[in-house]
Amino acid sequence: MDGTTAKSVSKGILRCDPNEPRASKCFSDATAVSSDRDFAESVIETAQAIVLVLDPAGRIVRFNGYMEHLSGYRLDEVRGKDWFDVFLPVRDREPLRDLFSQAFDDVPTRGNVNSIVTKDGRERLVEWYDKPLKDAEGKNIALVAVGHDITERVQAEDALRRARDQLEIRVDERTREFVALNARLREEIAERHRSERRERRLRDELAHVDRLTMMGEMASGLAHELNQPLAAIVLQSEVILRLAGDQGQSIPPELRKSLEFITAQAHRAGDLIRSMREFVRHAEPQRVALTVMEVIEDTLPLVQQELRESGIVLDVKISDPLVQVRADKIQLQQVLLNLIRNAVEAMETSDSGGRRLDIATRIHGAMQEVAVRDTGCGIPEGAAGRADRLFDAFFSTKSKGLGLGLAISRSIVEAHGGRIWAAPNTDQGTTFTFTLPITNHDCKNEIESPRIRRG
Ligand SMILES: Nc1ncnc2c1ncn2[C@@H]1O[C@H](COP(=O)(O)OP(=O)(O)OP(=O)(O)O)[C@@H](O)[C@H]1O
Numbered sequence: 001m002d003g004t005t006a007k008s009v010s011k012g013i014l015r016c017d018p019n020e021p022r023a024s025k026c027f028s029d030a031t032a033v034s035s036d037r038d039f040a041e042s043v044i045e046t047a048q049a050i051v052l053v054l055d056p057a058g059r060i061v062r063f064n065g066y067m068e069h070l071s072g073y074r075l076d077e078v079r080g081k082d083w084f085d086v087f088l089p090v091r092d093r094e095p096l097r098d099l100f101s102q103a104f105d106d107v108p109t110r111g112n113v114n115s116i117v118t119k120d121g122r123e124r125l126v127e128w129y130d131k132p133l134k135d136a137e138g139k140n141i142a143l144v145a146v147g148h149d150i151t152e153r154v155q156a157e158d159a160l161r162r163a164r165d166q167l168e169i170r171v172d173e174r175t176r177e178f179v180a181l182n183a184r185l186r187e188e189i190a191e192r193h194r195s196e197r198r199e200r201r202l203r204d205e206l207a208h209v210d211r212l213t214m215m216g217e218m219a220s221g222l223a224h225e226l227n228q229p230l231a232a233i234v235l236q237s238e239v240i241l242r243l244a245g246d247q248g249q250s251i252p253p254e255l256r257k258s259l260e261f262i263t264a265q266a267h268r269a270g271d272l273i274r275s276m277r278e279f280v281r282h283a284e285p286q287r288v289a290l291t292v293m294e295v296i297e298d299t300l301p302l303v304q305q306e307l308r309e310s311g312i313v314l315d316v317k318i319s320d321p322l323v324q325v326r327a328d329k330i331q332l333q334q335v336l337l338n339l340i341r342n343a344v345e346a347m348e349t350s351d352s353g354g355r356r357l358d359i360a361t362r363i364h365g366a367m368q369e370v371a372v373r374d375t376g377c378g379i380p381e382g383a384a385g386r387a388d389r390l391f392d393a394f395f396s397t398k399s400k401g402l403g404l405g406l407a408i409s410r411s412i413v414e415a416h417g418g419r420i421w422a423a424p425n426t427d428q429g430t431t432f433t434f435t436l437p438i439t440n441h442d443c444k445n446e447i448e449s450p451r452i453r454r455g
């Protein structure tokens with residue numbers, strides 16, 4: 001704009017030369033400009049936002065009525081004063097002064113948020129949109145900032161976030177409670193099932209014991225009855241031998257051997273029956289000093305036939321023939337018989353070429369150890385890792401087994417002060433071992449170990 005132009009704008013007042021021919025045009029332009037300014041002024045004053053103008057040094061040039069209302073300061077009170085010192089909390093002054101110089105030099109900045117302090121000391125949170133004002137040479141001469149008071153919005157957002165966090169915590173807690181409750185319920189149900197199973201097993205075992213008690217009574221009666229024919233067998237064998245002698249007849253040696261064998265076996269059967277009746281009656285066992293070797297030697301004839309029929313190679317190794325234990329011979333025979341019968345049964349399914357039964361004794365500290373080793377099917381799956389289960393009463397994997405052989409063997413061995421256990425062999429089969437306390441510790445086992453082989 002130069003001095004010859006028909007209109008000039010000075011200090012916000014529009015002037016017109018009425019002599020100018022284009023006066024009417026000028027007047028209408030002026031009216032338009034004047035109303036633009038008024039319009040801008042009224043927008044600034046009625047805006048529901050802060051409108052702030054700072055000079056390059058950060059001094060307050062002006063702000064609008066909204067800011068006066070918000071801050072409690074009148075413009076006259078603070079015009080020309082440092083914006084940062086008057087309106088910013090101490091903590092923010094230095095960092096925001098740096099930001100101010102950047103905004104002044106640079107492009108417009110949008111969305112910076114900071115607090116301002118009102119005259120009565122409250123803090124309000126304001127979001128700013130800044131734009132530098134340039135003169136005709138393009139030099140920045142002021143910074144116009146428009147600010148929105150977002151205090152309530154941020155507080156509402158914070159409250160919402162806190163409520164959401166609380167809600168999440170509650171949901172987490174409730175979920176954890178439900179999971180724990182669920183686990184407790186499952187555990188209770190499982191425990192109920194377990195105790196039902198235990199009760200059922202107990203009922204079965206009781207029914208079994210009832211049947212066994214009945215069987216025991218029947219066996220006792222049977223044993224009594226059997227004693228008569230056994231006595232008759234012994235008597236008749238002896239009568240034959242005696243008659244032949246009286247009549248001066250010589251009996252062929254094979255016949256004599258057979259008759260003597262019949263007598264011996266009938267005596268043994270009588271002993272077994274006596275032992276069984278005592279067992280049923282819970283009678284005290286007859287303990288005497290004996291060697292394990294003699295128990296083994298007396299037991300083997302009872303199973304020899306079975307071993308031969310099953311094609312089992314037997315190997316017996318007594319490394320301590322003089323060692324004595326105090327025991328009931330019949331009961332120890334019963335233990336050995338149970339172990340040998342189990343071994344035979346375990347080998348029923350194994351390769352007939354490799355069936356071996358090894359019986360070996362040795363001294364271990366103050367105990368006599370007896371091991372019965374087979375090449376059978378091994379410890380059954382139901383007791384894998386818990387071989388002591390085999391000794392539980394009624395544990396059996398056999399269709400016709402009572403599951404009592406090992407339980408009885410254990411009670412006999414333990415009543416003698418020993419122990420019995422089972423262990424899998426490294427190659428094949430199982431070894432059952434039992435111990436008995438040695439009574440003649442000073443005995444010398446210097447003689448060559450006898451070795452009995454039967455096949
Ligand atoms: N030598 C062995 N090899 C593998 N498993 C064995 C052996 N001896 C015993 N067992 C297992 O232990 C179980 C219990 O044996 P136990 O002698 O107590 O009862 P049983 O032989 O089944 O019946 P019974 O009371 O008529 O002897 C057997 O059913 C079998 O599964």
Ligand SMILES: [Mg+2]
Nearest residue numbers: 338342405406
């Ligand atoms: Mg058995």
